[in-house]
Amino acid sequence: MPAITEPLRIAVLVGSTREGRFAPVVTKWLSGHLGQRDDMRADVVDLAETPLPTVFPAFGQQPPPGTEEALALVTPRLAAADAFVLVTPEYNHSYPASLKNAIDWHNEQWHGKPIGFVSYGGLSGGLRAVEHLRLVMAELNAMTIRNTVSFHDAWSRFDADGSVKDPAADTAAKALLDQLAWWAHALRDARSVRPYAA
Template sequence: MDGENRLRLVILVGAARESRFGLAAAEWLAVRARLRKDVEVDVIDLATAWLPDLMTADPAVPRPSAVRDLSPWLVAADAFAVVTQDYRLGCPASLRNAIDWYDREWHAKPVGFVSYGEASGGLGAIAQLRQAFAEVHAMTVTETISFHHYEKRWGPEGQLLDSAACRAQAAAMLDRLEWWARALRRARALEPYEDPTPVYAEE
């Protein structure tokens, strides 16, 4: 498949705790996505993006340099997969902060979720994130990947232990993201997606 038809999937690692199971889960998904001939993958770890947590309400004020540096990676994405743990049945602050810093970068693009936690498997975080992404005009897919009792999923050499069910979930989510990514990319090409909400100045 030629380069113009290839899809770019950005995997965002949203949790920044030291256990870093999220990074292992992101790399696991990236390996599976890269097996597809028509998908290019970027993994972005928000723990190293250094996005500031203080925002101004004035859209005329330029965004900080760290925010501007990450923006092109998000703009280039056709689809997103967000890796998250739930903290007190909600999403981590680092992830919500990243969503709030951007506007047009998310518009009319599909978002899938990889969650992990104890018995809940991180599903509380996904429930919050669906609402947050709706507000930035992204479209979340129903298919998800959930690692329950994630602390038991480490192998003897520190690798993530998956299962047939997890691999099936990944295939289903990637299939759905690809379908929506192509459909929405065609739609944006025919008619740019417009949102009247003010956006931050770039300089």
């Protein structure tokens, strides 16, 4: 069976929903890199614009009203993705509750797909959030790639137009997306031959 050659569908999940968040600056920069690639098509899933319920039903119980409608704005987009990039800040040495909530409302949508990370924060640059996310996504049968982009003291790393001041960040973004593309192609080809065995 020939390999699929259509562009990879990359879901960019924006994890922060706080008022005054810095996430849109980082996401816009990342989207610029994705937009330059012929092999990828980005779908930005902003959890501030597509909020999910925060109350999970007890086992055997019906979900809260509005759950189905809220999930319909997110779930099909995650299911259609060939790969993901999670844009996350670091809150209290971990990642935002809104991101964990979005992860937990889904399961098979993550299976057998690669995930890259772009993190930001203070001195740690969000790396502790990424390390926690690696453990969670392994439990959901996803493949996290090695390369990340991390913005330490993020608010000083971008100019007024949202461009990064240090070109090394652009180099890191290319390396991340190249690695994500390799895994996304490999795993998409594998899933086209046989379903992922969770």
